[in-house]
Amino acid sequence: MQRADRSVPQGSVFAPLTFCCFLLQWEVVQRTLNGSQLYTYSVCNVGEREQDNWLRTTFIQRQPAASRVFVELQFIVRDCTSFDGATLTCKETINLFVSEADADVGTTFRKGQFKKVATIAPDEITGKNELRINTETRVVDNLLRKGFYLAFQDNGACVALLSVRVYYKTCPATVQSLASFKETVAAGENKDLRKVIGECVDNAVSEEQPWIFCTVDGEWVVPVGQCQCKAGYEKVDNACKECPEGFFKPTASGDSCQPCPAYTQKQGTGAESCPCLEGFYRAQTDSEMDPCSGLPSAPRNLVASTTQLSAGKLLLSWSPPEDTGGRSDITYSVECQRCDGLVCQTCGEKIRYDPSSSGLTDTRVSVSELDAHLNYTFTVEAHSGVSAYAPQLPSTSALTTSLHYTEPPKITTMRLVERTPTSLSISWDVSPKARVQPRAFRYELMYRKNDANSDVTTYTVLILDKDSVQVSDLAPATAYMFRVQAVGIDGSHGSSMEEQFETSSEDSLTTNNTAVIFGAALGGAAMLFIVAVVLFLRRRSVTPPPHLYPLVFTEQLKPLKTYVDPHTYEDPNTAVMKFAAEIHPSHITKQKVIGAGEFGEVYRGILKAPGRKEVAVAVKTLKPGYSEKQRQDFLSEASIMGQFSHQNIIRLEGVVTKFKHAMIITEYMENGALDRFLRDHDGEFPSFQLVGMLRGIAAGMKYLSDMSYVHRDLAARNILVNNTMECKVSDFGLSRVLEDDPEGTYTTSGGKIPIRWTAPEAIAYRKFTSASDVWSFGIVMWEVMAFGERPYWDMSNKRGFRLPAPMDCPSAVYQLMLQCWLQDRSKRPKFGDIVPLLDKLLRSPDSLKTIADFDPRISIRLPSTSGSDGSPFRSVSEWLESIKMSQYSENFNRAGVVTMDQVMQMKNEDIKNIGVRLPGHLKRIAYSILGLKDQTSTLSPILIV
Numbered sequence: 001m002q003r004a005d006r007s008v009p010q011g012s013v014f015a016p017l018t019f020c021c022f023l024l025q026w027e028v029v030q031r032t033l034n035g036s037q038l039y040t041y042s043v044c045n046v047g048e049r050e051q052d053n054w055l056r057t058t059f060i061q062r063q064p065a066a067s068r069v070f071v072e073l074q075f076i077v078r079d080c081t082s083f084d085g086a087t088l089t090c091k092e093t094i095n096l097f098v099s100e101a102d103a104d105v106g107t108t109f110r111k112g113q114f115k116k117v118a119t120i121a122p123d124e125i126t127g128k129n130e131l132r133i134n135t136e137t138r139v140v141d142n143l144l145r146k147g148f149y150l151a152f153q154d155n156g157a158c159v160a161l162l163s164v165r166v167y168y169k170t171c172p173a174t175v176q177s178l179a180s181f182k183e184t185v186a187a188g189e190n191k192d193l194r195k196v197i198g199e200c201v202d203n204a205v206s207e208e209q210p211w212i213f214c215t216v217d218g219e220w221v222v223p224v225g226q227c228q229c230k231a232g233y234e235k236v237d238n239a240c241k242e243c244p245e246g247f248f249k250p251t252a253s254g255d256s257c258q259p260c261p262a263y264t265q266k267q268g269t270g271a272e273s274c275p276c277l278e279g280f281y282r283a284q285t286d287s288e289m290d291p292c293s294g295l296p297s298a299p300r301n302l303v304a305s306t307t308q309l310s311a312g313k314l315l316l317s318w319s320p321p322e323d324t325g326g327r328s329d330i331t332y333s334v335e336c337q338r339c340d341g342l343v344c345q346t347c348g349e350k351i352r353y354d355p356s357s358s359g360l361t362d363t364r365v366s367v368s369e370l371d372a373h374l375n376y377t378f379t380v381e382a383h384s385g386v387s388a389y390a391p392q393l394p395s396t397s398a399l400t401t402s403l404h405y406t407e408p409p410k411i412t413t414m415r416l417v418e419r420t421p422t423s424l425s426i427s428w429d430v431s432p433k434a435r436v437q438p439r440a441f442r443y444e445l446m447y448r449k450n451d452a453n454s455d456v457t458t459y460t461v462l463i464l465d466k467d468s469v470q471v472s473d474l475a476p477a478t479a480y481m482f483r484v485q486a487v488g489i490d491g492s493h494g495s496s497m498e499e500q501f502e503t504s505s506e507d508s509l510t511t512n513n514t515a516v517i518f519g520a521a522l523g524g525a526a527m528l529f530i531v532a533v534v535l536f537l538r539r540r541s542v543t544p545p546p547h548l549y550p551l552v553f554t555e556q557l558k559p560l561k562t563y564v565d566p567h568t569y570e571d572p573n574t575a576v577m578k579f580a581a582e583i584h585p586s587h588i589t590k591q592k593v594i595g596a597g598e599f600g601e602v603y604r605g606i607l608k609a610p611g612r613k614e615v616a617v618a619v620k621t622l623k624p625g626y627s628e629k630q631r632q633d634f635l636s637e638a639s640i641m642g643q644f645s646h647q648n649i650i651r652l653e654g655v656v657t658k659f660k661h662a663m664i665i666t667e668y669m670e671n672g673a674l675d676r677f678l679r680d681h682d683g684e685f686p687s688f689q690l691v692g693m694l695r696g697i698a699a700g701m702k703y704l705s706d707m708s709y710v711h712r713d714l715a716a717r718n719i720l721v722n723n724t725m726e727c728k729v730s731d732f733g734l735s736r737v738l739e740d741d742p743e744g745t746y747t748t749s750g751g752k753i754p755i756r757w758t759a760p761e762a763i764a765y766r767k768f769t770s771a772s773d774v775w776s777f778g779i780v781m782w783e784v785m786a787f788g789e790r791p792y793w794d795m796s797n798k799r800g801f802r803l804p805a806p807m808d809c810p811s812a813v814y815q816l817m818l819q820c821w822l823q824d825r826s827k828r829p830k831f832g833d834i835v836p837l838l839d840k841l842l843r844s845p846d847s848l849k850t851i852a853d854f855d856p857r858i859s860i861r862l863p864s865t866s867g868s869d870g871s872p873f874r875s876v877s878e879w880l881e882s883i884k885m886s887q888y889s890e891n892f893n894r895a896g897v898v899t900m901d902q903v904m905q906m907k908n909e910d911i912k913n914i915g916v917r918l919p920g921h922l923k924r925i926a927y928s929i930l931g932l933k934d935q936t937s938t939l940s941p942i943l944i945v
């Protein structure tokens with residue numbers, strides 16, 4: 001059987017198609033057609049009735065998939081009318097029959113086994129003198145058996161069969177979209193399209209197996225699933241060819257090979273990638289198609305400037321690197337090292353960067369919270385997308401700078417120069433140092449009526465550039481409090497002075513006013529700005545006096561900030577709202593109880609406010625069952641804390657007041673309360689570090705005293721320590737002095753006071769001032785230098801008694817303590833003096849080398865019961881416990897030192913040899929032995945390391 005493909009849909013003559021059986025009148029006739037001889041099977045019995053002439057083919061083997069075959073006939077039919085005496089019996093059609101069989105039946109022919117396929121009529125009939133050849137094709141469908149026979153039946157026509165061609169259709173073998181499909185027999189007419197699975201050509205791959213449909217007409221349609229040349233190969237015609245040398249293709253794709261990008265190594269044929277040349281890199285986000293890039297060179301022209309006028313702030317700026325390595329994703333990071341003498345350390349978390357210290361896209365950053373007069377080294381690194389992949393360190397630009405702003409001078413005296421019933425003329429002096437740079441600062445003068453009964457407190461703040469002023473429009477015979485403070489151009493405040501002056505009464509109006517030394521009154525040239533600050537109004541609002549112009553405060557012109565007692569608000573909730581941010585409780589996660597406050601538990605937690613980074617916080621809670629008064633007292637701490645903003649004051653994050661469980665959220669201090677922290681690290685820190693901690697506390701206290709806030713309960717237990725050992729003043733509850741503090745003791749005046757920390761005048765007649773806070777600071781200094789030892793131990797508080805120097809305490813530090821404990825409070829140093837003094841000690845470590853005299857008998861806590869002879873301790877372990885050195889019990893035991901007599905024989909070397917290594921511990925044990933010997937008045941002192 002002939003098959004026909006698409007290009008030759010109805011191809012050549014089926015050959016050899018033979019006819020086996022002539023039945024009745026069919027015969028082979030030789031004819032000449034267009035000059036050539038050919039044989040035809042003919043029949044022409046037109047004149048006879050009831051003709052039934054059959055012609056059958058030999059057995060035609062069927063191709064198994066070909067259920068549908070085409071039969072193409074070429075034939076001639078004579079026109080019935082062309083026969084003379086046309087007869088009624090003449091026909092002009094023939095019939096096509098088929099019969100299926102599984103095997104050749106030879107010559108056996110049974111009409112009944114054939115089934116009719118079609119009656120075939122000619123398009124053109126042949127007349128007497130012409131020959132018209134017809135070609136007709138018929139389909140024989142649904143063939144199932146191994147083969148078949150065709151038969152032609154003539155019922156009285158005059159026909160000649162010129163040829164019979166039998167064929168089936170296929171879709172030819174093809175390669176489409178880099179997938180090859182085998183030749184496929186077309187499906188039968190009543191079947192669906194035939195789905196044919198293909199295979200990718202060599203070096204091509206596909207995610208989905210490619211397939212295509214073969215139609216009944218032998219046509220390929222709808223190819224599905226693209227094959228693509230794999231990495232390193234590209235499509236050329238219908239095949240995948242290797243990339244030529246110097247070209248690459250990274251993935252299986254329809255793309256063609258690309259030349260290797262810049263800064264890459266050229267590869268041989270078939271390259272999938274071009275690796276970077278040495279010293280060049282690709283970022284993870286870069287594609288293989290991108291060129292490789294080098295590291296950016298160092299940022300250039302790094303400079304620091306102090307254009308910002310607030311204290312401790314620097315603006316660092318630089319130019320982009322000369323060579324960006326061919327990248328545009330350059331960012332910068334800044335690192336800070338703080339050097340004090342030879343000791344350098346990273347600046348830690350104290351320093352603030354705006355907008356941040358890394359990932360900067362701008363070539364500038366503002367750095368704040370810097371200390372004056374310290375050397376800072378800033379290192380700026382340029383990074384790009386490839387920095388993380390380069391083994392070498394980024395190029396950096398470094399700059400060492402320090403803030404040398406002039407500290408504002410101190411006001412030394414204030415005097416009244418002239419007074420009238422409505423005006424006061426005042427002048428003041430500053431410390432001589434300040435006169436050197438008269439333009440480096442201005443004065444802020446703040447005054448208010450000194451009227452305790454007034455229901456309105458109005459402060460007026462004047463910014464002046466000379467050291468005198470006349471204040472007019474005052475009330476006659478009225479006392480006014482004046483406070484003057486010098487303010488540096490960087491916004492820092494010098495120590496202030498406060499005095500009260502009174503206007504004269506109306507009767508004295510006749511005094512000579514013309515002698516007023518101040519030509520310029522309010523509004524004169526000396527005055528820069530006048531700011532009316534209505535700090536709080538209790539019952540009614542007050543408009544500023546007409547000659548004062550309220551101004552919007554700018555950073556350079558901050559009014560003197562004064563602490564506002566939340567109790568002065570009629571509704572304490574107003575104070576909370578004013579000074580503390582409200583936080584939604586869903587932004588707070590409580591993690592673990594870390595302490596117990598007066599009002600409830602204190603938790604460590606996480607604050608995640610929308611749009612802000614997570615921060616660790618302390619969450620103070622108010623225990624259930626509280627009264628409204630307790631709730632207000634609890635929240636008053638937040639109203640106070642919220643008014644402060646200083647590195648050494650615990651920072652308020654906010655409050656929860658609008659929900660059932662009120663909370664106060666503050667920054668989290670990893671190392672907890674200072675007294676506990678020091679006790680846990682007894683002997684572990686050098687004096688330098690302890691003095692550094694004291695400096696922080698003093699700075700916080702200076703800030704509080706500048707704001708006229710008196711703490712009243714300054715003690716190591718109320719100082720918190722963070723993970724960089726920075727100390728911050730905390731505990732601002734209003735009721736704390738009375739109720740909260742476990743150290744509180746009832747005094748003769750009735751109040752509860754932490755006696756061991758409180759200045760004599762505060763104990764005696766409740767005179768709490770910044771000077772009494774300075775006394776307490778002296779006690780804190782002692783607590784710190786004694787690693788959390790309890791002041792005074794079990795001794796009674798004798799008047800005039802002063803704590804002895806703690807062990808190993810630098811003499812200069814002890815001298816300062818003694819100054820803080822001067823009976824006359826006006827002689828005690830101010831916090832404004834203490835901070836620079838401690839700074840000075842820190843700057844010259846030698847100043848800490850001289851150690852204060854130490855009396856071992858009182859520096860080690862002793863039990864009240866002492867033995868009658870020898871040591872007061874019954875055992876070595878009891879003794880070690882008393883000096884908090886129990887951890888060495890085993891060492892003594894192992895060394896065979898089991899009696900106190902043996903202990904008292906020990907020398908320094910012996911203590912070291914049994915394994916006491918920490919210098920602080922070594923000293924503690926040695927001192928104790930020395931003390932024991934002294935007490936029992938035996939032997940000479942042992943040598944101290």
Ligand code: AMP
Nearest residue numbers: 595596597598602618667668669672673
């Ligand atoms: P207070 O009620 O402030 O005395 O807090 C009680 C205890 O909770 C303190 O002694 C600390 O141990 C702990 N605490 C309070 N606030 C914080 C904080 N901000 N960070 C870490 N611990 C804190």
